Amino acid sequence: MATHKAVATVAVRGKLALIDVPTVAPAGRQVRVHVEWTASTPLDLHQNDGGLLVTHPQVLGDGLAGTVVETGPDVQSLRVGDKVFGFAFKDNTQRAYQDFATVAETALGKLPPGFSLQEAVTLPNNTVTVFHAVTKDLGLPLDWPRPVSQESFPKNPHADTPILIWGGASSCGQYALQILRAWGYTNLLATASPRHHAYLRSIGARHTFDYRDGDVASKILKVVEEDGRPQRPQGQHGPAVPFVLDCIASQKGSLSVIAGVAQKGTRVAALLPVIVRDATDNEAPVYCMDVQAAVNWAAGVEARGVRTHFYKDDVFFREHLQPTIVPELLAAGIVKPNKQRIVEGATLLERAQAAMDLLRGKAVSGERLVWRVSDLKL
Structure with a gap:
């Protein structure tokens, strides 16, 4: 695939839009993830309604969970087919509101047995x-x-x-x-x-x-x-x-x-x-x-x-926080996933917009807005 679908903020306080973005092959220690779940955050609202740290059009979302579909030549710990969850944000290729994200393997952890992707996606950011x-x-x-x-x-x-x-x-x-x-x-x-x-x-x-x-x-x-x-x-x-x-x-x-x-x-x-x-x-x-x-x-x-x-300025955290520490804390029961409210919608865009509207209306307390991202069946 040369391109895939993504949800972006295109204007301050505007409705979200569905756009086509390049499907980027992973290089070095990167992997390409089929993004299946995300959890909306207040930052999404700050970016859409306040234009915070935004260059339009900008793909939204920094917490993702899904399946590895391609690996770069230097990847050390992940394989095609691995279920993963993580926190990535650098540019449009890495963000969560899209069919595929190409991210560093150090931004991801493997899903521990006994947990679902929609539970795990409440953790990373x-x-x-x-x-x-x-x-x-x-x-x-x-x-x-x-x-x-x-x-x-x-x-x-x-x-x-x-x-x-x-x-x-x-x-x-x-x-x-x-x-x-x-x-x-x-x-x-x-x-x-x-x-x-x-x-x-x-x-x-x-x-x-x-x-x-x-x-x-x-x-x-x-x-x-x-x-x-x-x-x-x-x-x-x-x-x-x-x-x-x-x-x-x-x-x-x-x-x-x-x-x-x-x-x-x-x-x-x-x-x-x-x-x-x-x-x-x-x-x-x-x-x-x-x-x-x-x-x-x-x-x-x-x-x-x-x-x-800026957490990655700490070399130890960059290499170990998401790949090792967060999955181990989840697997050991030391941290429990946040309660989830599943946001429904017929399409990727409908689900993203519904979550944005709920954030704006302050309709969330003690739980995360979690929703299915990609409509692709691989």
Whole structure:
């Protein structure tokens, strides 16, 4: 095939379009994947309605799952017929909303037995985001191989340090709780709608809070104080909540409240972009890329924007995070796939547009919008 079908954003706030794109043969360590499933993300909405990081026409989607149909000459671990899932984003040839994607084998992991492609596709982009944000932006260790028991965990001065996950029911929040718990972090705090609290406690949250509570910041600080701060060397004092991962990054909805929790020495990592105004049917979104300038922080708070697309600057993560770590965590039950809402439609374009409309309408909570991509029968 010289070309195949893809769904692209073609104009800011416009309807998605079906376009023809080149079918690219893999080179070097690349493979060509028949894309069978994807999971829509807020970034898709930011790109379509806000034009964020977009050159039109741009194929959308960075999480894919499907079957390897062709391999490059230097591929080491994948074979034709392998079921794979991964996170790829560099250009139109790699993205998910199309019949075929040609990507580096290091951007993919093999599907473990006992899982479906539609389950696995909920993992890659947000598990990668967690590892990158926790290690690079918060500066906390997630050593690999993971210690197999509490007794074998290396001495970690932050094992009982309060870590706040804002947006715990989001995909990224759920994976953050599971991953941090698996690495021995025991004092995890999470915000979410109350209907999600029991589940979040089951996957690692010590305490849960209603993010809509007007007094939530003071309640978080009160719980931390009642729990007792972690032991520190004599004479040293630090913030009540030293680490915050903001999985929502809304200027008014999360960061302005987190500013009431953060104190001198707190590190805040927020998933970019900061949403100043959400997209609606009638208004374009407004974004900010500077977390430090987005709200008035207390002196000494370090607020950073998480740039997941730079995770490959870490050579170890580039080679091992998606091919090895994520599949092994899934196979071992250390992380569980997000709950899926299957988006239906008669065609690739209909399913993509339906998912986009659901994202814009904020019709998703505690689950991922997952949908079948290619209509080709190979």
